[in-house]
Amino acid sequence: MATIVKYKIDGQETTPFREAINVAINAVFGEEVQADLSISEVNFVDSAEGLNAKKVKELFLERPTEGHDFSYSVLDGSVYKDFNFFMNYRTIKFLADNELSVGMIKDSSLNQFNDRAQGITMRLLEYNNILTNADYQPFPYVVENRKTELEKIQLLAQAFQILRTIVIEVRNIINIASDFPTIGSVAAAANLAFTLLSIPLLFQQLIDLLQQIQEAFFPIPLYHAAIKPKTFIEKSVINKMGYSGVEFGNYGNWPQIIEQETWCGSKNQEIGRVDSFAVVNSGILNPANEGYNLFDCKELLKRKYRLREAVIDDVYHLRPEQDTFWISNGGYVMPNVLIEQTLAGNGTFRPNYEDAWSNYIVQYQTDDSDLHTLDDLIDSEDDTSTGKIISVTTVEPINVNSQRKVLLNQGKILDIPYALAVRKDEFDDLFDLFNLTGDIMNDLKADIEQQLLAYSSILGASNPVMEEFVSNLGSRTGTCKVENHFFSVPKVALLEDNLSGNPVIVENFADIIGAKALYENHLSYDSFIPGKRNPNNLNETAGKYVYEDVRIPFGLQDFVTVLNNAYFTTENGQIGKFISLDWTIDKDEAIVSYWVYNSWLTNIEENIA
Amino acid sequence: MKKNDLNNKSRKLYEDLHKGVSDLGDYVNAALKSAKKLEDDIFAKMSEKEIENHHAFMRKHQDLIKTGKTKEAKELKEKYINE
Numbered sequence: 001m002a003t004i005v006k007y008k009i010d011g012q013e014t015t016p017f018r019e020a021i022n023v024a025i026n027a028v029f030g031e032e033v034q035a036d037l038s039i040s041e042v043n044f045v046d047s048a049e050g051l052n053a054k055k056v057k058e059l060f061l062e063r064p065t066e067g068h069d070f071s072y073s074v075l076d077g078s079v080y081k082d083f084n085f086f087m088n089y090r091t092i093k094f095l096a097d098n099e100l101s102v103g104m105i106k107d108s109s110l111n112q113f114n115d116r117a118q119g120i121t122m123r124l125l126e127y128n129n130i131l132t133n134a135d136y137q138p139f140p141y142v143v144e145n146r147k148t149e150l151e152k153i154q155l156l157a158q159a160f161q162i163l164r165t166i167v168i169e170v171r172n173i174i175n176i177a178s179d180f181p182t183i184g185s186v187a188a189a190a191n192l193a194f195t196l197l198s199i200p201l202l203f204q205q206l207i208d209l210l211q212q213i214q215e216a217f218f219p220i221p222l223y224h225a226a227i228k229p230k231t232f233i234e235k236s237v238i239n240k241m242g243y244s245g246v247e248f249g250n251y252g253n254w255p256q257i258i259e260q261e262t263w264c265g266s267k268n269q270e271i272g273r274v275d276s277f278a279v280v281n282s283g284i285l286n287p288a289n290e291g292y293n294l295f296d297c298k299e300l301l302k303r304k305y306r307l308r309e310a311v312i313d314d315v316y317h318l319r320p321e322q323d324t325f326w327i328s329n330g331g332y333v334m335p336n337v338l339i340e341q342t343l344a345g346n347g348t349f350r351p352n353y354e355d356a357w358s359n360y361i362v363q364y365q366t367d368d369s370d371l372h373t374l375d376d377l378i379d380s381e382d383d384t385s386t387g388k389i390i391s392v393t394t395v396e397p398i399n400v401n402s403q404r405k406v407l408l409n410q411g412k413i414l415d416i417p418y419a420l421a422v423r424k425d426e427f428d429d430l431f432d433l434f435n436l437t438g439d440i441m442n443d444l445k446a447d448i449e450q451q452l453l454a455y456s457s458i459l460g461a462s463n464p465v466m467e468e469f470v471s472n473l474g475s476r477t478g479t480c481k482v483e484n485h486f487f488s489v490p491k492v493a494l495l496e497d498n499l500s501g502n503p504v505i506v507e508n509f510a511d512i513i514g515a516k517a518l519y520e521n522h523l524s525y526d527s528f529i530p531g532k533r534n535p536n537n538l539n540e541t542a543g544k545y546v547y548e549d550v551r552i553p554f555g556l557q558d559f560v561t562v563l564n565n566a567y568f569t570t571e572n573g574q575i576g577k578f579i580s581l582d583w584t585i586d587k588d589e590a591i592v593s594y595w596v597y598n599s600w601l602t603n604i605e606e607n608i609a
Numbered sequence: 610m611k612k613n614d615l616n617n618k619s620r621k622l623y624e625d626l627h628k629g630v631s632d633l634g635d636y637v638n639a640a641l642k643s644a645k646k647l648e649d650d651i652f653a654k655m656s657e658k659e660i661e662n663h664h665a666f667m668r669k670h671q672d673l674i675k676t677g678k679t680k681e682a683k684e685l686k687e688k689y690i691n692e
Binding site: 152153156157159160163166167170173174176177180185186187188189190191192193194195196199206213217436437440441443444447448 | 618619622623625626627629630631633634636637638640641643644647648650651652654655659660662663666667686689690
């Protein structure tokens, strides 16, 4: 039998607090793998043996911003375990002069992590110089406003007009040659000089127009400052919170996603920069964007990619639920709790209808200020784009006697408060033609300037120097198409460096993090169809039998085994997982709830669009 | 006009513009080269005083243009040529 052998307040051994006998530990796992071990209330009373309440009150007044340690040690035979908590002063209540109560949060636990994570924002890390410009990610984009087609044609028409005027001016030279015997040398010399003056001016106008055409047809890639959630999490957890590491685990394409996923916060004033290597603006999210604080950031990733988390040995783990790390580290073997026992009053079990669903919608947010984000919704002829922004999976019974009696009713929805970036994929021959025109214009400009040097005596010092024709467009392929520099909904994409070292959107990124891909690669973990959750084990589906209020033999060693990993195996080799566990320390048993895989939901089929 | 029609029209216009710019290069270069010969022919028929006046006129005209006095520049040009 386990017994508490030692109590400490702020590292100092003390007397037992009130109700210290029969301490019950309530471990709640829920969907997580690691137990939530918070204690809602501990009463401290001053007595002849010790001034516990006075001590806690003094500690509180000394530093109310930070909880002080409270621990007790449990001994069970040769097994010894320290339970370390810290005081949650947000719940402190003074009950009398010599009595107070305060809640406890387990030290080095997920509770502690989540509690602090809500207070860690991107701006805070920036203020602390933990996030610096080197941590931000340039996010490539080009402005393609689809309302300018008519404007483009107008620009081209103007360019033609200039071309025509140049031709007329050149023809003047021929006319002057034929006319000068009749109009006289002085007038001919003046006319020739004015014609020669007007040609470079007209060329300058043509160059200006072509520059405008460039901006309209082939906008130059610009770079907004953005941030990768991986960077924010690592900086927060290691540099701010002081944990020794972050582990993201391994399953499917998750390692690529966590390396490359980039969030570009909404922009309302900032125009991107031309240079991708010089991030000078802050890349943190707008405070209104989800993911601005650490808690929201990792919760969004958890929802999107079906991740689970734990704090184990000072390392924060944020891994896919399918990561074998979780199951392979579970070492507890559930004693044979026979069904007959449930009939004898030892708990109940039931199928998990609450997890069954009839439709599952995954959708990215669209952005009214950027019509490109609606492309996937309106382009019904593009098979490759279907399902990028919104995906709907439906489950229906295969054989139905009466539709009115079908029990699959609830829908699930994953709303992602980001707009999926729209990748600029076109690299058309018109672009090549434009670059060629730029080269011709530059050559022509150089030729004309050289020829005009010969006339410097006529033109005097007024020989105009034409501007270089701008044709340095950079690589637009792989950038994010936007309607304008500003957008109200943050954007998400996977980024990699191209051969020039410039960041570009991964070509097939929508096949990796598009709505349909999210369901097929990550969220189908919740499917009841065999093979979706685990292709290697058809018995593992979202179907489970949930056992509740089952009494099992349990001791300190068992508790230590399951504390950080709720997975277990049954005596006949099935995989199960604890949901909650109530263990009274001085009794050798616990009341537990858990589930065991059971594909009870049959006669269904799944369709995804 | 539909978006695609506009796209196609602007594409055709751009292709024509590219051809126009290409053709213009040879045309202008050839004309400027022949203009040099024309200038020599014209100056050969002018006295040194006339050439000096011509340069003075051009400088004055350009000064007026630079200072935005286009009306005065135009009047100066007409007066110079008519005289």
